[in-house]
Amino acid sequence: MYEQIARNKRRTVLYTALFVLLWLAVGAAVGDLVSAYSTAPQGSPAGHDVPAGIAVAAGLAVVAVLFTVQSGTGLVLRVAGARLADPRRYPQLLHLVEALALGDGLPTPAVYVVDDPSPNAFAVGVSPAHAAVTVTSGLLAMMDREELEGVLAHELSHIKNYDTRLLLFVSTLIGMAGLLAGMLWRTAFFTRSRGRSGAQLTLIVIAAGTLLALIGFVLGPIIRLALSRRRESLADASGVELCRNPEGLISALRKLQANDRPLARLNQATAAMCIDDPLRHHAGSLRRLFDTHPPLADRIAALERMARGLSV
Amino acid sequence: MLAIVIVIIVVLLVVLTAAVGFNALVRQRNRTREAWSQIDVELKRRHDLIPNLVHTVKGYAAHESGTFQAVTAARAAAITAGASADPAAVAGAEHTLTRTVHSLLAVAENYPALRAQEGFLALQEQLTATEDKLEYARRYYNASVRDYNTAIESFPARLAAAPLGFQPGVFFQSDPSERDAPVVDFIAPTRPLAG
Numbered sequence: 082m083y084e085q086i087a088r089n090k091r092r093t094v095l096y097t098a099l100f101v102l103l104w105l106a107v108g109a110a111v112g113d114l115v116s117a118y119s120t121a122p123q124g125s126p127a128g129h130d131v132p133a134g135i136a137v138a139a140g141l142a143v144v145a146v147l148f149t150v151q152s153g154t155g156l157v158l159r160v161a162g163a164r165l166a167d168p169r170r171y172p173q174l175l176h177l178v179e180a181l182a183l184g185d186g187l188p189t190p191a192v193y194v195v196d197d198p199s200p201n202a203f204a205v206g207v208s209p210a211h212a213a214v215t216v217t218s219g220l221l222a223m224m225d226r227e228e229l230e231g232v233l234a235h236e237l238s239h240i241k242n243y244d245t246r247l248l249l250f251v252s253t254l255i256g257m258a259g260l261l262a263g264m265l266w267r268t269a270f271f272t273r274s275r276g277r278s279g280a281q282l283t284l285i286v287i288a289a290g291t292l293l294a295l296i297g298f299v300l301g302p303i304i305r306l307a308l309s310r311r312r313e314s315l316a317d318a319s320g321v322e323l324c325r326n327p328e329g330l331i332s333a334l335r336k337l338q339a340n341d342r343p344l345a346r347l348n349q350a351t352a353a354m355c356i357d358d359p360l361r362h363h364a365g366s367l368r369r370l371f372d373t374h375p376p377l378a379d380r381i382a383a384l385e386r387m388a389r390g391l392s393v
Numbered sequence: 394m395l396a397i398v399i400v401i402i403v404v405l406l407v408v409l410t411a412a413v414g415f416n417a418l419v420r421q422r423n424r425t426r427e428a429w430s431q432i433d434v435e436l437k438r439r440h441d442l443i444p445n446l447v448h449t450v451k452g453y454a455a456h457e458s459g460t461f462q463a464v465t466a467a468r469a470a471a472i473t474a475g476a477s478a479d480p481a482a483v484a485g486a487e488h489t490l491t492r493t494v495h496s497l498l499a500v501a502e503n504y505p506a507l508r509a510q511e512g513f514l515a516l517q518e519q520l521t522a523t524e525d526k527l528e529y530a531r532r533y534y535n536a537s538v539r540d541y542n543t544a545i546e547s548f549p550a551r552l553a554a555a556p557l558g559f560q561p562g563v564f565f566q567s568d569p570s571e572r573d574a575p576v577v578d579f580i581a582p583t584r585p586l587a588g
Contacts, residue, residue, distance in 0.1 A: 172515070
């Protein structure tokens with residue numbers, strides 16, 4: 082288990098470094114564009130704005146990383162539309178989270194609720210000391226105490242294993258890259274209004290398109306790998322180890338399996354954090370490769386094997 | 394000259410290893426103490442909830458005085474045992490308290506008006522939550538005691554642990570006689586029995 086935690090911390094650093102490199106490359110490209118096409122007089126050495134582009138991009142990257150540490154958790158919660166759980170309205174939920182945190186020797190995470198009829202839950206946080214568990218009102222309506230305990234144990238395991246830190250970094254960085262691409266698009270329109278050449282416009286549009294493609298085809302899969310299907314199974318296993326009752330989680334996953342409503346407010350970035358993939362719902366084997374989660378049926382089967390192991 | 398350097402390096406390494414090992418033991422011992430204090434917090438909360446519960450049930454079932462007396466006596470015994478901070482004594486007294494509280498709740502089951510009362514429901518949820526937390530705090534405490542005991546009994550720490558005052562920790566058993574009893578299911582009607 083400690084090995085898993087160390088590996089997650091290492092991967093966080095690795096993905097952040099990859100992102101920074103990508104960002105620096107974009108900075109260099111923009112610098113190159115600027116020096117080649119705009120203010121520079123004819124004949125000046127090409128690419129003298131490249132170091133400036135890299136410096137600006139590096140500054141932005143540092144800001145992005147600091148921002149993730151400082152307010153990434155809050156951002157994810159806001160995007161999901163989560164509200165702090167009211168102790169008078171959700172006493173059972175809060176009690177269960179407190180109890181499970183005691184069992185892992187973790188500080189009690191903040192507990193949030195999203196008003197959404199689709200049952201789901203996710204955990205975020207840079208560290209166990211600054212973590213939050215979020216459940217949808219649909220989950221609360223659907224699960225009994227034992228099932229809720231199983232789901233919450235799964236989420237706390239993500240926090241304990243530092244899955245949440247890894248995912249938070251990867252998701253926020255992807256959000257930032259999307260922002261950057263959007264800024265490039267706007268630059269394209271802005272420059273057109275100033276009557277710049279068509280070639281320059283095309284280049285900026287291509288740069289923005291490339292960035293968007295990178296987000297879609299490179300960073301998207303990284304998210305899926307970041308909290309791979311194995312990590313979900315691991316959280317299932319260590320969640321059961323924590324609450325010593327596989328039946329609760331098994332029965333909760335069965336109910337999720339029967340549920341068909343997709344979750345509206347969660348996007349690509351937060352999908353990987355959920356207990357049940359809110360985007361694709363349990364498709365056949367072909368789509369499996371691209372899923373953030375193993376099929377629920379496989380997870381239930383694995384838990385049932387554990388249940389038999391425990392009772393023997 | 395070289396020999397002296399080697400001797401110094403070896404001595405430094407030994408001192409460093411001993412210091413790191415000693416600090417690890419201190420850390421683990423403190424973890425077991427912290428885990429114990431978590432158990433203590435939950436036990437105290439339960440002791441505080443019980444008079445309220447007795448008072449509420451009394452309003453509906455005043456004639457069940459035997460049950461009330463048993464609960465009150467068990468609570469007093471548990472508080473006395475708690476002052477000793479000896480896990481074995483605390484476990485015994487708390488187990489008796491758990492049994493009497495559950496028989497009190499069984500009495501309450503016979504009074505639908507009481508069961509429907511909001512104050513009683515809130516008390517019951519708090520009691521269930523406290524027992525849940527107690528159970529989780531107990532597991533964490535026992536896991537840290539196990540790790541700590543393994544550390545002080547392993548070579549070479551076991552040579553120095555006892556002289557340096559590292560005494561083995563005592564496990565906290567939920568029930569000294571019958572372990573793994575599903576105590577929580579009994580008082581949580583919302584929770585289906587196993588399965």
